[in-house]
Amino acid sequence: MVMFFALKLKDLFEKQRDYPWQKPDNCPCCNSHRLWGHGFAEAIFDGYDKPLLLKLYRCPDCGCVIRLRPKGYFKRFQASVETIRSSIIFKSTKNRWLSGISRTRQGHWFRALNKRITAYLTQAWSGGAIAGFDYLLQIGQTPVSRFI
């Protein structure tokens, strides 16, 4: 179970294990108010040359493990939602890739988005890639995830 929290990656990078995580009020699985610290998980983010440590909590009542992730990032993605969206806009409107990020990655995002638009919004979708991205985001999906 992943919960998204507003947190500053730069602070997290500097403070590591001393970052002042705010413990969730209750377990997202069973609503229990008891949550125990459960160590850290490493995660890679663009712009940082070392993995950052994301806090884990465990609910002793239902066994659910909760991983806190920064808001503004999709699960399993190193680039921010904003960066990925910019890349999609750039490709759709100028047919070019953003500089500073590998074309391979941007190509993966773009292809995954188009596949997902076809899968979820059907062939008849005429809103284009950017509207498709925003729509999928709005319904709680990761628009560029390769897992359909």
Ligand SMILES: [Zn+2]
């Ligand atoms: Zn629980």
